Amino acid sequence: MNPQPRDIAMLVVRPVQPRDLPALERLAGSATPRLTNLPAHRDRLEERIARSTRALAREVDFPDDEAYTFVLEDLELGEVVGTASIRAQAGAMDAYYTYRQETLIHASQQLNVRREVQTLSLSHETSETTLLCALSLDARYKGTSAESLLRRARLMFIAQYPERFASILAVAFPGYLDAHGESPFWNSVGRHFFARGFQEINLLAGVRSKSFIAEVMPQFPLYLPLLTPQARAAIGREHPDHEGALEEMLGEGFVRSRHVDIFDGGPVVRGERDRLQSVRQASWHPVRLRPGNVLPDAEPALIANQQLGGFRCLVARYALSPTGQLMLTPEHAELLGVEEGRAVLAAPLALPTVLDEFDEGET
Amino acid sequence: MRIRPIERRDIDELQALAWQTGVGFTSLPDNRDFLAAKIEHAVSAFEERSAIDDRLYFFVLEDDINGELAGCCAIEAQVGREVPFYNYRLGTLAHSSVQLDLHRTIDTLFLSSDHTGDAEVCSLYLRPEYRRDRNGALLSKARWLFIAEFRDRFPDKVLAEMRGRFDENGTSAFWECLGSHFFPMNFNEADRLTGLGQKSFIGELMPKFPIYTPFLSEEARACIGAVHEHTRPALEMLKKEGLRWEGYIDIFDGGPTVEAYIDDVRAVRDSASYPVEIVDEAASVERPTWLVATSNISEFRAAWIGRGPSADGVLTLSVDEARRLDVGAGDRLRLLET
Numbered sequence: 001m002n003p004q005p006r007d008i009a010m011l012v013v014r015p016v017q018p019r020d021l022p023a024l025e026r027l028a029g030s031a032t033p034r035l036t037n038l039p040a041h042r043d044r045l046e047e048r049i050a051r052s053t054r055a056l057a058r059e060v061d062f063p064d065d066e067a068y069t070f071v072l073e074d075l076e077l078g079e080v081v082g083t084a085s086i087r088a089q090a091g092a093m094d095a096y097y098t099y100r101q102e103t104l105i106h107a108s109q110q111l112n113v114r115r116e117v118q119t120l121s122l123s124h125e126t127s128e129t130t131l132l133c134a135l136s137l138d139a140r141y142k143g144t145s146a147e148s149l150l151r152r153a154r155l156m157f158i159a160q161y162p163e164r165f166a167s168i169l170a171v172a173f174p175g176y177l178d179a180h181g182e183s184p185f186w187n188s189v190g191r192h193f194f195a196r197g198f199q200e201i202n203l204l205a206g207v208r209s210k211s212f213i214a215e216v217m218p219q220f221p222l223y224l225p226l227l228t229p230q231a232r233a234a235i236g237r238e239h240p241d242h243e244g245a246l247e248e249m250l251g252e253g254f255v256r257s258r259h260v261d262i263f264d265g266g267p268v269v270r271g272e273r274d275r276l277q278s279v280r281q282a283s284w285h286p287v288r289l290r291p292g293n294v295l296p297d298a299e300p301a302l303i304a305n306q307q308l309g310g311f312r313c314l315v316a317r318y319a320l321s322p323t324g325q326l327m328l329t330p331e332h333a334e335l336l337g338v339e340e341g342r343a344v345l346a347a348p349l350a351l352p353t354v355l356d357e358f359d360e361g362e363t
Numbered sequence: 364m365r366i367r368p369i370e371r372r373d374i375d376e377l378q379a380l381a382w383q384t385g386v387g388f389t390s391l392p393d394n395r396d397f398l399a400a401k402i403e404h405a406v407s408a409f410e411e412r413s414a415i416d417d418r419l420y421f422f423v424l425e426d427d428i429n430g431e432l433a434g435c436c437a438i439e440a441q442v443g444r445e446v447p448f449y450n451y452r453l454g455t456l457a458h459s460s461v462q463l464d465l466h467r468t469i470d471t472l473f474l475s476s477d478h479t480g481d482a483e484v485c486s487l488y489l490r491p492e493y494r495r496d497r498n499g500a501l502l503s504k505a506r507w508l509f510i511a512e513f514r515d516r517f518p519d520k521v522l523a524e525m526r527g528r529f530d531e532n533g534t535s536a537f538w539e540c541l542g543s544h545f546f547p548m549n550f551n552e553a554d555r556l557t558g559l560g561q562k563s564f565i566g567e568l569m570p571k572f573p574i575y576t577p578f579l580s581e582e583a584r585a586c587i588g589a590v591h592e593h594t595r596p597a598l599e600m601l602k603k604e605g606l607r608w609e610g611y612i613d614i615f616d617g618g619p620t621v622e623a624y625i626d627d628v629r630a631v632r633d634s635a636s637y638p639v640e641i642v643d644e645a646a647s648v649e650r651p652t653w654l655v656a657t658s659n660i661s662e663f664r665a666a667w668i669g670r671g672p673s674a675d676g677v678l679t680l681s682v683d684e685a686r687r688l689d690v691g692a693g694d695r696l697r698l699l700e701t
Contacts, residue, residue, distance in 0.1 A: 106545060108567040111556075113547050115568065192577035193458050194465060208462065216460045218469070223570055225544035226578040 023080035039206030065092035091127025097214035153313035175266025185265030188231030251351035285326035434489035443479030505665035507630030508656035527618030537617035540583030
């Protein structure tokens with residue numbers, strides 16, 4: 001990613017408002033691939049907005065069934081161009097189903113052989129984690145720092161309100177689909193039990209609920225050797241359009257887990273909230289207003305205000321005065337709704353690059 | 364021709380039989396030590412020296428003209444006592460959701476040891492040159508007379524494992540699709556080890572969770588409960604006795620395990636005991652339908668005889684028949700009219 005803060009000077013992430021409904025509909029319809037948890041369904045999207053508003057109005061001591069939805073607004077165009085959500089608990093109202101990859105040792109002393117047999121077992125382990133989900137961004141902004149802003153503004157929110165979230169965060173990436181939009185994993189697994197195509201079941205899952213379908217999934221573990229080679233290759237493999245996103249989250253400190261999506265086999269990454277880069281490196285600075293033309297050059301940063309319902313996050317230069325004040329243009333201060341002297345939370349936009357490795361540890 | 368318990372002196376001929384049976388005849392591997400041990404096991408069973416749950420009643424079909432062994436058969440008093448007895452049970456799981464307008468049933472294989480403690484009729488082999496004169500039926504049915512005569516030595520249920528379907532190259536599609544993923548050997552090797560009684564590897568290497576059959580290939584699914592074409596007559600004979608396929612199959616080749624409550628087996632239910640008289644000359648029909656067996660367990664004999672009981676309930680035997688069965692006047696025989 002090549003951050004160019006100037007280009008996105010007028011972009012801000014904020015909580016969703018009822019008036020954003022048409023924009024959400026548009027974003028839900030344009031997500032590639034279609035997201036299970038962001039169906040282009042007006043009633044569901046209306047509920048999503050109401051739920052987010054309720055969550056922000058509620059006093060929360062520990063995570064429950066809150067779901068927070070944010071939008072990315074381009075104020076220059078006056079358009080909402082992205083959305084992303086947080087579910088305080090992935091399976092608060094029902095269970096969050098994943099397949100957990102397991103290895104069983106089949107050993108025979110008699111024959112002096114030892115075989116590792118891979119299985120997939122339905123799991124509810126991810127239910128208690130906080131889930132970052134339902135991200136859709138207007139295609140014009142893909143590959144710009146707007147994408148990082150939308151994705152990671154949620155971490156800037158979580159960093160401020162740890163009591164509202166679990167200590168483990170998870171992200172489920174859309175799984176691999178072939179050129180025809182078919183999921184080889186679904187075709188080898190779910191289709192046997194539902195006799196429906198992946199896109200159809202995905203839509204149903206979004207409009208109804210995924211757990212409600214998961215309850216009808218086969219309850220016994222599946223032996224990998226009995227799946228098609230195409231399905232096995234899709235296990236833990238992300239959709240090609242989401243490679244960059246996965247890479248960024250790995251840079252944040254998320255690690256691949258043993259869990260994959262039950263429909264498409266897409267990877268579920270998990271991270272300890274307090275060890276994620278954006279959370280760990282975030283620090284508070286009092287604001288000092290400076291005109292744009294005298295701001296010193298500096299690395300870009302995510303900058304968020306500290307208002308729960310009026311949360312705002314944007315990308316600006318991480319320009320610090322010698323006394324530790326964050327120098328902001330009056331325009332950015334206005335977008336954040338802060339005056340001189342108020343504190344903002346800032347974290348560097350750049351992340352270390354990490355090797356994409358499967359987590360070897362227990363999850 | 365007569366059925367009698369195997370004896371120690373039969374070892375050479377038994378080994379020749381074992382060599383003839385070839386691959387797929389699990390219970391009779393061509394291994395002298397193993398066969399000798401099998402004979403010992405049988406001898407102690409017929410002499411009633413071993414516990415009733417650990418008995419193998421192994422019979423031979425003897426040509427009483429030249430003394431040759433024409434075939435063999437056996438009854439295992441209780442399977443699964445020494446080593447686990449595994450089957451797959453083909454079960455049905457409903458996947459149903461009103462909201463999804465979904466109702467499907469999924470055939471699923473469950474690893475089971477449900478038959479632990481049941482009797483098994485097994486090891487039936489008849490040399491090709493003796494496949495005539497109802498010798499096959501004699502081998503198969505003599506076991507029912509034995510069980511009927513010594514009913515208190517047997518449990519409630521009996522089963523028989525039938526050889527599964529193989530293609531013209533001797534390959535089992537069921538094995539290729541399922542077992543081969545879990546056992547680092549080919550079918551014949553797995554089968555050989557099983558025949559030697561070294562079955563512990565099955566439990567160690569076998570998948571323990573149920574197998575949803577839609578994950579198997581079409582060819583493999585077609586093997587579930589299907590028999591080898593050569594096994595079809597044997598299966599038909601058992602079915603006539605009332606044995607049924609209840610969904611259990613062999614874990615290697617998918618062949619059916621048929622079963623019944625012993626008291627419901629036709630030959631057990633319909634056989635009855637009659638006193639014997641012996642005459643010099645007794646008229647015989649060409650194709651006898653009367654099967655008889657003696658009531659002495661260690662000297663057990665079974666054979667066809669040429670006529671049924673008289674109106675007053677007496678079985679008349681010729682001198683030859685009496686000699687074949689080692690019975691004298693006044694002894695009793697169990698008779699099954701087939």
